[in-house]
Amino acid sequence: EDKVVQSPLSLVVHEGDTVTLNCSYEVTNFRSLLWYKQEKKAPTFLFMLTSSGIEKKSGRLSSILDKKELFSILNITATQTGDSAIYLCAVVPLDNYGQNFVFGPGTRLSVLP
């Protein structure tokens, strides 16, 4: 069964800190890995990673994938209170039936002023 594990499950930091969120996965046939940010409502898309070693960057957020070791990290530098959210990692297996986004349990990040 396809599985996604995230760590830590919960993290409290102060503004200005740098955080690293981890995502490891087991999937039969890997297609892509995605990061989402969920504040109060819908998860919003951050990054899609398909190739190892290529960093994706958006402002203070960056992410990288290691397909050999089956993990990804999401880095947030100079955190702000607006970064407080649940960060979800999802993998997309490639199978004959259709497309599914298999989510991990999420990391709840709290950034204190």
Place this chain on the structure above:
Amino acid sequence: DTAVSQTPKYLVTQMGNDKSIKCEQNLGHDTMYWYKQDSKKFLKIMFSYNNKELIINETVPNRFSPKSPDKAHLNLHINSLELGDSAVYFCASSRFRTANTEAFFGQGTRLTVV
């Protein structure tokens, strides 16, 4: 101009009732999904439809029945609601599996069964 919209946003109902949640996407996507997010915030897939055809049907009680009248709509009907059905239900859509694509989520429907 919401890309994926679902209604209602909140639903409070008594045990044993039947209720429906509607979802529509205007992104031209072929694939639509229903996810359930429990109190621990775990997002778990329930159903996936591609062009009105059921593709994924996870282990979900048969009280839950999705209906896709066309590829832009995927509704969820729930019969004989139980307390354990209380959760947030998210509709999502994506391009077909031949493309590397992200899923776009609706705002969620918070269902409370009392």
